[in-house]
Amino acid sequence: MNAPRSAPVRLLAASLVLAASTVFAQDTIKIGEINSYKALPQNLVPYRQGWLLAQEEINAAGGVLGRKMETIFRDDNANPGDAVRVAEELLTREKVELLSGVTLSHVGLAMADFARQRKVFFLASGPLTDKVVWDNGNRYTYRLRSGTYALAASVVPEAAKLKKKRWALIYPNYEYGQAAAAAFKENLKKLQPDVEFVAEQAPPLGKVDAGAITQAIADAKPDAIFNALFGADLIKLAREGKTRGLFEGREVVSLLTGEPEYLDPLKDDAPSGWIVTGYPYANIDTPEHKAFLAAYQKKYNDYPRLNSVVGYATAKALAAGIQKAGSTDTEKLIASFKDLQFTSPFGPVVFRPQDNQSTLGIFVGRTAIKDGKGVMPSGTYIDGSKLQPSEEVIRKLRSNAS
Structure with missing residues (x-):
């Protein structure tokens, strides 16, 4: 039997264990990532893959500030209340140093408010609502992906070139x-003052009666259609509209439709010739994207989706921001992200100091059918800095930012 250790020996052993655990904790930078993984697998499996690829590259290059990046992923169940609860657990139990993520807009707004209340840095990766950085913006919240206003503004020049007077939405x-x-109408009227909006159909999300919508739009006899439906709702509209000939002889301008996440499920029912925002991954001829595409395909034996880029770029932005700050301290991160520059698969990106929004841009092009499936074969990249309202408008929108 071993002799019992004296109190000083036990105290020394405990101190060594504590010191070892402290050193281990300091070896990693823990990031809490919250997203709707169960609700949106078509978006968020690629997102997580892109994030993990970036993290692998960052750590292989020595990490950040000499520490490895470690991400703790949690599901928000597409619910704002669950997102806030999980965020609190990540801070208190997992001891994460900052928060990131979110795809759904209503969850993004809840998380931005949580960041404000808890005074913790939050990089929103993909919620489209501009309230995250404008009306409900705060100094703790930054956003990577361009929002709804920029999406609508990106397609307006192409819509105006069509010279169609009667539009349905x-x-x-x-x-x-x-x-x-609202953004599409506002911006199109600036370029084409005589435009008329002859019909609007606004079904509840996930409850589209495609037959009724198609008939109502057809009855209004528009020259062109603006669409913002996505996912399962888009599939119903595209198939019903194709069956009933709604799109024959009519131009269609559609947000998000050129993203592989939404084109792929349509298969040969995908629309051809629509003007869309999206991701022509096979034909982006820049060094940054070629390197990303090759690395992604090598790691996953699959092509990236737009959310792959969003996840990858979010992780890279965090690494750049922490490196610039020299710390994960909230106040230092807030300061470092002002005018932060980093390289994304789409090229250089800057976080705008006036509204905490990044300049990650948007591709605009037309859809086509190739080998029995929908594709976006090419697109023009528009830098996000060119798709925002005036400085005066942004100042007014952020007048209550805290």
């Missing part, structure tokens, strides 16, 4: 859809 009846329709 289709959009989901919640924050994203309402804001998209």
